[in-house]
Amino acid sequence: MDFRLAFRLMQSLRLRNLRFDLIEHDAPLAHAETVWISTEVEIVGRESEGRPVAASLDDIDGAILRAIQHLRGVPEIHRLTFGVDPGPRPGIAWLADGVLLGMEQMENIEDVVEHVRAIQTAVKHKDSHIRIGDGAPLLRDHIINRCIAAGLQIEEVDEARTSRGLLRHNHVVSAVRIALIPGARVFEQRPIIPTDGELKEIQRQSRKVSNGRKTISTKLALAVARGELGMDEALSN
Numbered sequence: 001m002d003f004r005l006a007f008r009l010m011q012s013l014r015l016r017n018l019r020f021d022l023i024e025h026d027a028p029l030a031h032a033e034t035v036w037i038s039t040e041v042e043i044v045g046r047e048s049e050g051r052p053v054a055a056s057l058d059d060i061d062g063a064i065l066r067a068i069q070h071l072r073g074v075p076e077i078h079r080l081t082f083g084v085d086p087g088p089r090p091g092i093a094w095l096a097d098g099v100l101l102g103m104e105q106m107e108n109i110e111d112v113v114e115h116v117r118a119i120q121t122a123v124k125h126k127d128s129h130i131r132i133g134d135g136a137p138l139l140r141d142h143i144i145n146r147c148i149a150a151g152l153q154i155e156e157v158d159e160a161r162t163s164r165g166l167l168r169h170n171h172v173v174s175a176v177r178i179a180l181i182p183g184a185r186v187f188e189q190r191p192i193i194p195t196d197g198e199l200k201e202i203q204r205q206s207r208k209v210s211n212g213r214k215t216i217s218t219k220l221a222l223a224v225a226r227g228e229l230g231m232d233e234a235l236s237n
Helices: 003-015 059-072 111-122 137-149 172-180 196-209 218-225 231-236
Strands: 035-038 049-056 077-085 093-096 099-105 125-133 154-157 183-188
Touching: 003 059, 059 099, 059 111, 077 099, 077 172, 077 196, 093 111, 093 172, 099 172, 099 196, 111 125, 111 137, 125 137, 125 172, 137 154, 196 218, 196 231, 218 231
Parallel strands: 035 049, 077 125, 125 154
Antiparallel strands: 077 093, 093 099, 154 183
């Protein structure tokens, strides 16, 4: 009955390419296993009908994640596993006891921890960990350091075991494969020591971001590599 909530839910479901039906709040369900999303108030008294998921305007994504969990037939999650394919736009996938719940490509490495935290909050689980591929060393170590700083358990996985038959640069699919392979636990943050080639790549990116107007110095590129400056800050110096 909450029009704003219904509208926001439909927008988010369409963005995820999930099929759905819009029904009246008091309409009978199509079948006994129907997964349906509504407000907490509208679910009261109908808890035994289908598989209800409570939603609010502040928890749209969480409600959809819980609905997907029901659709995948995972009523209770023991271990929530995240796979991360490192890169400038890292791929991330999340599995519940080995069952794929979702995958997405992040816009930058800073989004990884926030995304993991949001999913951990949205779905009930007993334990969780992250598995990250060993490619893109500089970006990989940045992500590892951010995860450890956030108190997240993380393992490093040999990406050579995930690449067979995989389309090159298909980061989200690679993230799924990474999530399925046990790795070596990483306990300590790593020093960020970029190679000359990585610094030159950061300088090349600075030219791209500034539309060819500026190339940052090696010193500023080093600061960007270490996470001390963002690219926009480096370009303003």
